[in-house]
Amino acid sequence: MANQVPVAEGVFTWPSEEPRLLASRCTACGNHMFPIQQDCPKCSGSSTERVELGRTGTLWTWTIQGYPPKSPPYAGDDDPVTFEPFGVGYVEIDGIVRVESRLTTADRDELEIGMELEMVLDPLYINDDGDEVVTFAFAPANSGGA
Amino acid sequence: MSDDVAIVGIGMHEFGRHDGVSGIDQGVVAVRRALADAGVQWEDVEFAFGGSKDGGAADTMVSKLGLTGLQFINVANGCATGGSALFSAYNSIKSGMFDIGIAVGFDKHERGAFRIDLASHGLEEWYGESGLALTTQFFGMKLNRYMHDHGITEPTLAKVAEKAFRNGSKNPMAWRRRPMSEAEIAESAMLSYPLTQYMFCSPGEGGAALVLCRADKAKQYTDTPIYLNAAAVRSRKFGSFEVMAPHLATERSDGPTVDASKAAYQMAGMGPEDMDLAQLQDTEVGAEIMHMAENGFCEHGEQERMIAMGETEIGGRFPVNTDGGCLANGEPVGASGLRQVYENVLQLRGQAGDRQVPNDPKTAYTHVYGAPGISGVTILSR
Numbered sequence: 094m095a096n097q098v099p100v101a102e103g104v105f106t107w108p109s110e111e112p113r114l115l116a117s118r119c120t121a122c123g124n125h126m127f128p129i130q131q132d133c134p135k136c137s138g139s140s141t142e143r144v145e146l147g148r149t150g151t152l153w154t155w156t157i158q159g160y161p162p163k164s165p166p167y168a169g170d171d172d173p174v175t176f177e178p179f180g181v182g183y184v185e186i187d188g189i190v191r192v193e194s195r196l197t198t199a200d201r202d203e204l205e206i207g208m209e210l211e212m213v214l215d216p217l218y219i220n221d222d223g224d225e226v227v228t229f230a231f232a233p234a235n236s237g238g239a
Numbered sequence: 240m241s242d243d244v245a246i247v248g249i250g251m252h253e254f255g256r257h258d259g260v261s262g263i264d265q266g267v268v269a270v271r272r273a274l275a276d277a278g279v280q281w282e283d284v285e286f287a288f289g290g291s292k293d294g295g296a297a298d299t300m301v302s303k304l305g306l307t308g309l310q311f312i313n314v315a316n317g318c319a320t321g322g323s324a325l326f327s328a329y330n331s332i333k334s335g336m337f338d339i340g341i342a343v344g345f346d347k348h349e350r351g352a353f354r355i356d357l358a359s360h361g362l363e364e365w366y367g368e369s370g371l372a373l374t375t376q377f378f379g380m381k382l383n384r385y386m387h388d389h390g391i392t393e394p395t396l397a398k399v400a401e402k403a404f405r406n407g408s409k410n411p412m413a414w415r416r417r418p419m420s421e422a423e424i425a426e427s428a429m430l431s432y433p434l435t436q437y438m439f440c441s442p443g444e445g446g447a448a449l450v451l452c453r454a455d456k457a458k459q460y461t462d463t464p465i466y467l468n469a470a471a472v473r474s475r476k477f478g479s480f481e482v483m484a485p486h487l488a489t490e491r492s493d494g495p496t497v498d499a500s501k502a503a504y505q506m507a508g509m510g511p512e513d514m515d516l517a518q519l520q521d522t523e524v525g526a527e528i529m530h531m532a533e534n535g536f537c538e539h540g541e542q543e544r545m546i547a548m549g550e551t552e553i554g555g556r557f558p559v560n561t562d563g564g565c566l567a568n569g570e571p572v573g574a575s576g577l578r579q580v581y582e583n584v585l586q587l588r589g590q591a592g593d594r595q596v597p598n599d600p601k602t603a604y605t606h607v608y609g610a611p612g613i614s615g616v617t618i619l620s621r
């Protein structure tokens with residue numbers, strides 16, 4: 094298995110066997126934001142602290158990306174011949190924030206608002222060093238991941 | 240009721256694809272047609288607000304229209320560029336600063352879905368690299384949740400697009416003028432569930448311009464002045480669900496459309512029950528459906544019945560997107576909001592030809608929406 098590297102530093106804990114998304118919590122009003130940001134759009138405050146989000150959540154809404162996104166910025170397979178559709182959804186985590194994420198299934202019959210999900214890593218591409226670049230995704234819970 | 244500002248001239252450059260014609264030139268054509276419609280000379284125009292997203296700087300059109308020294312201000316406000324130009328023109332006249340001026344918008348976009356400039360949206364690279372930064376995903380997800388919450392069904396989606404292309408077929412300025420069946424729309428490529436290819440509009444090209452003046456001088460130019468009773472633009476509040484959002488708050492609030500709509504009704508001293516027809520942002524079919532309720536024309540979920548009964552057809556109880564909307568016209572961002580106003584002026588003058596709304600409409604409403612969560616609304620009357 095290729096060495097894995099994250100798509101960016103500071104999006105999820107790394108290195109980690111069970112990475113968690115990194116978010117900000119406003120120290121004034123308790124609002125949560127993802128990814129990490131300094132300023133709070135809820136109370137106009139500018140003091141936040143770093144928090145790790147839970148690895149499970151529920152699907153709040155979803156779609157299926159049916160055509161290759163333009164590259165750049167997309168770093169995955171944008172070849173219309175080999176492109177595989179992927180799911181995209183907002184996942185409600187810990188009842189405090191809804192995070193936009195790739196989903197490991199693109200089958201509409203497997204996707205349902207309210208379903209339980211768990212975080213996994215999703216390979217995007219192999220970089221020039223031969224490392225596998227991964228982003229985060231959510232998979233149906235108890236499916237054994239991607 | 241606010242009736243201090245009148246629209247006395249309208250002009251459009253055909254929407255669509257125009258190889259070899261620059262965006263600026265399409266704007267110039269729209270202005271010349273609006274001036275001719277009003278019987279106004281360019282040298283008499285005291286000010287202009289103009290904008291374009293990808294078509295170039297609007298104020299450079301003075302080198303084609305004439306170097307008269309007028310006050311020309313460029314406006315850049317995403318999908319609300321036209322609405323913002325109109326708001327600015329309205330206030331320039333209402334304040335007493337000027338008597339007559341122009342609002343103009345035009346655009347010329349590359350083919351295919353809009354490519355998102357992440358940095359200009361304050362977004363990080365990984366968001367786009369991961370395949371998330373697509374407006375089409377937002378539209379699919381907002382609609383999917385809305386259908387779940389309010390009982391809108393998939394067949395209703397195809398009905399909205401079928402109406403758009405049928406109305407567009409009666410509009411010589413529209414881009415897509417071939418009527419399409421519900422089946423053809425529903426069976427086209429699934430781009431972002433539940434939305435298929437023909438349920439989305441495409442970035443396009445075109446121009447639109449309006450000549451506005453003090454209402455008490457309007458009869459100098461036309462026998463049928465149309466009054467601009469309200470023009471409002473609003474940005475998003477905390478808790479609204481908008482495009483290009485790596486996260487959402489769990490707390491929900493109304494989007495900018497609801498706020499812009501309320502502001503416009505207040506300005507005009509009218510309510511949704513007073514409107515005779517509307518042009519609503521239909522980037523995709525779900526947007527038209529959701530915006531019917533967000534602008535106050537029905538309750539959430541009521542659209543299912545209204546559309547089945549044909550109430551939003553040109554001959555229906557409340558016609559929506561009589562010119563084919565963005566679906567049939569495409570979306571040259573800078574021109575799109577002014578295209579809606581152009582259509583409403585035609586409807587209120589009774590000059591809309593094959594697509595004329597019957598029974599002499601007296602009031603008309605426009606609404607635009609776009610990234611990163613901005614809405615613009617106008618109310619016209621005669």
Ligand SMILES: [Zn+2]
Nearest residue numbers: 119122133136
């Ligand atoms: Zn706060």
